[in-house]
Each structure stands twice: as structure tokens, then as C-alpha cells.
Amino acid sequence: MKPLLEVLRATADYFARHGVESPRLNAEHLVAHVLGKKRIELYMEFDRPLGERELAPLREWIRRRAAGEPLQHLLGTVEFHKRVFATDARALIPRPETELLMEHVLKEPLPESPRVLDVGTGSGVIALTLAAELPHAEVTAVDVSPDALALARENAGRLGLTPRVLFLQSNLLEAVDGAFDLIVANLPYIPGGEIPGLAREVQHDPVLALDGGPVGTELIERLIDAARAHLKPGGRLALEIGIDQSARLAAEMERQNYRDIRPVPDYQGVLRFLFATYG
Numbered sequence: 574m575k576p577l578l579e580v581l582r583a584t585a586d587y588f589a590r591h592g593v594e595s596p597r598l599n600a601e602h603l604v605a606h607v608l609g610k611k612r613i614e615l616y617m618e619f620d621r622p623l624g625e626r627e628l629a630p631l632r633e634w635i636r637r638r639a640a641g642e643p644l645q646h647l648l649g650t651v652e653f654h655k656r657v658f659a660t661d662a663r664a665l666i667p668r669p670e671t672e673l674l675m676e677h678v679l680k681e682p683l684p685e686s687p688r689v690l691d692v693g694t695g696s697g698v699i700a701l702t703l704a705a706e707l708p709h710a711e712v713t714a715v716d717v718s719p720d721a722l723a724l725a726r727e728n729a730g731r732l733g734l735t736p737r738v739l740f741l742q743s744n745l746l747e748a749v750d751g752a753f754d755l756i757v758a759n760l761p762y763i764p765g766g767e768i769p770g771l772a773r774e775v776q777h778d779p780v781l782a783l784d785g786g787p788v789g790t791e792l793i794e795r796l797i798d799a800a801r802a803h804l805k806p807g808g809r810l811a812l813e814i815g816i817d818q819s820a821r822l823a824a825e826m827e828r829q830n831y832r833d834i835r836p837v838p839d840y841q842g843v844l845r846f847l848f849a850t851y852g
């Protein structure tokens with residue numbers, strides 16, 4: 574038997590030695606998960622003795638986390654904009670930057686019953702957040718990956734939003750009909766050659782969710798072009814983009830006659846979002 578606090582400390586030390594970022598936080602999440610508790614509840618139980626029945630499964634999880642498996646894959650869920658979504662290797666683990674994208678998008682006025690499109694929906698976080706927050710919206714979500722779409726549909730079911738979102742397999746907008754008040758996309762934007770050098774946790778995201786082409790902006794540029802035929806007059810395009818891509822992509826938008834082009838920073842001050850209006 575070992576007291577919980579000692580297990581937490583030993584796990585955090587082990588994670589630190591194996592290059593896990595935020596080692597104590599990771600240790601708390603995994604221990605809480607194995608005990609079926611909320612992380613915050615651990616603070617009331619530091620003296621609780623843990624026996625082999627609890628330690629044995631924990632050891633396996635600690636080994637996997639120390640080997641670089643993302644915490645979110647081990648927990649199986651992630652919190653995104655006030656809701657809990659399933660996450661696994663079928664789609665990108667949703668990132669905090671994308672939650673910020675949601676806040677910006679939801680701040681801007683929209684018609685009473687807007688038509689909204691999420692391109693590259695992955696786990697469905699953008700489409701499902703918008704469906705939940707905009708109860709009169711008609712939401713379509715597309716992805717080229719059947720695996721991602723399967724996960725997104727599962728998330729729609731978990732959140733009771735299945736009737737609210739139309740999921741379509743589509744290469745960008747090829748299978749999409751009609752015009753929208755808002756098109757949102759967090760498409761892959763990493764230059765293909767940089768992917769092998771990314772953190773080992775990121776290597777667990779599907780390559781299809783990361784690889785934006787040789788320069789990184791290719792898919793987004795194709796969307797900027799294709800979206801013009803699918804935006805209502807005055808419709809908005811809201812994009813998450815990579816580091817140092819805003820000038821190039823804003824110039825592309827200008828060339829394609831978008832207006833009110835607005836780069837917006839993330840929490841780190843990186844120009845991470847690009848908003849524009851068409852028509």
C-alpha cells in the first residue's frame with residue numbers, strides 16, 4: 574500500500590524524467606481517471622492508501638504516457654468549449670486555440686437561422702459546438718476522412734445533437750451543396766516536411782489532420798477559392814491558420830475579392846485566425 578500523494582509524486586518525477594510536459598498535472602489526471610474521481614477530489618484524499626488493485630492498471634497507463642501517448646487518448650475524452658468530446662487516434666485532438674476560434678465566431682452577429690459549414694470537422698468539435706450554441710442554426714460538417722466522420726457522429730450522439738448536424742464525406746467542398754452564412758475551418762496547415770520533427774504526442778494525430786501540403790497553406794488556399802461559390806452575399810469565412818501564414822493567406826483573400834479581412838491573435842500572440850466577408 575502507498576499513500577496517494579506518494580504515488581502522485583513518484584509518477585510526476587517519472588514523467589519529468591521521460592520528458593512529459595506538465596508532469597504533475599498529467600499524473601493527477603491519470604490517477605484520478607483510474608480511481609474514477611475528479612482531479613480536484615484527489616486533494617481531499619492525499620493520505621488514501623492505494624493497493625495493488627489500483628496500482629497495477631495505473632502502472633500500464635503511466636508507461637504509455639511516458640512513452641509519448643497523449644493524455645487525451647488515454648483518458649478518451651477532452652473538454653472543449655464547456656462540453657466533453659470523445660477523442661482518439663481517428664481524428665486530431667482538439668486544441669485550446671480552436672476553442673478561442675469558437676469564441677470569436679460566436680461573438681459576431683449571425684442571421685436568426687444561419688446556415689453554417691465546418692470544413693475538416695475531425696472529432697466534430699467546431700460543428701457540434703456551433704450547433705449547441707446556435708440552436709436555430711442548420712449545421713453541415715464535412716471531412717475527407719471516414720474515420721474522423723465516424724468519431725464526429727459518435728460525438729454528436731453523446732451530446733444529443735445528431736439531428737442537428739449533417740455529416741458528409743467530402744474533399745473540401747466537392748460534395749457540398751448550397752450557400753452558407755458562415756464557413757468555419759481548421760484545416761491542416763503544417764508544412765509536410767515539418768511533421769517528423771513535431772512533438773511525439775503530435776505524431777499520434779492522423780497525418781491527414783496535420784499535413785497542409787509542401788508550404789502548409791495549400792489546402793487553406795484551395796478553400797479560400799472554393800468557399801466563394803458557397804457563401805451567401807455578406808457570408809463570413811473564419812479560419813484557423815498556422816504560424817506566419819496570415820500575410821500570405823490575407824493576400825490570397827484580397828486577391829479573391831474578400832473584404833473586411835481580419836487576422837486575430839491567439840493566447841500566445843500568434844496571428845492564428847483569419848476572418849473575412851465575401852460579397
Ligand SMILES: C[S@@+](CC[C@H](N)C(=O)[O-])C[C@H]1O[C@@H](n2cnc3c(N)ncnc32)[C@H](O)[C@@H]1O
Pocket residue numbers: 664665666667668671692693694695696697698699715716717718721743744745746759760761762781782783792
Ligand atoms: C487540423 S484537423 C481539425 C479537426 C477539427 N476541426 C478540430 O478543430 O479539432 C483537420 C481536419 O481536416 C481534414 N481534412 C484534411 N484534408 C481535407 C480535405 N481535402 N477535405 C476535407 N477535410 C480534410 C482532416 O481529416 C482533419 O480531420
